Amino acid sequence: MSFNTVVVALFLAVPAFYLYHRITSSETTSASTSSMDSSKSDDEKPKTIMQPARIDLDPPKDDPFTVEQLKEFDGSNAEKPVYVAIKGTVFDVTRKRETYGQGGSYNIFAGKDASRALGMSSLKQEDAVSDYSTLSEGDMKTLNDWYSFFEKRYNILGRVIDLPPPAVSANL
Structure with missing residues (x-):
């Protein structure tokens, strides 16, 4: 293998490896993040200050x-x-x-x-x-x-x- 062939191979391999690493690491991160979110108990999940609408209200009185x-x-x-x-x-x-x-x-x-x-x-x-x-x-x-x-x-x-x-x- 000539020196030029090695340089060209590295020139092409480094960006390909970088892209491969970015793609696989983002899939792993998002998968682990979503599994972490779903494994949190209700007490650990972020709380909102806004109350949800109620479904147990009495009929309106007059x-x-x-x-x-x-x-x-x-x-x-x-x-x-x-x-x-x-x-x-x-x-x-x-x-x-x-x-x-x-x-x-x-x-x-x-x-x-x-x-x-x-x-x-x-x-x-x-x-x-x-x-x-x-x-x-x-x-x-x-x-x-x-x-x-x-x-x-x-x-x-x-x-x-x-x-x-x-x-x-x-x-x-």
């Missing part, structure tokens, strides 16, 4: 609540459930008391209809009111998304009967 009655369910009394109203619909959020109950990050929404604050993604007390008539189109979408989120995760108990109806907004 019980009347006054604004005064709703205030009793603000999470300040551990003996009582926690309710949040959105667009006049009352949801039972008791199973997430740590979030909506006293001291929870979203307690501002408990015991009232705070539709405006939800639409604005606001945690300000002055925004936690039922009148959402002045929300922008984008904020209305946010409010409707929140309503849909609650509707799929919490039992509907009824409606707030003495809320003023939202005024019709010109920008909606």
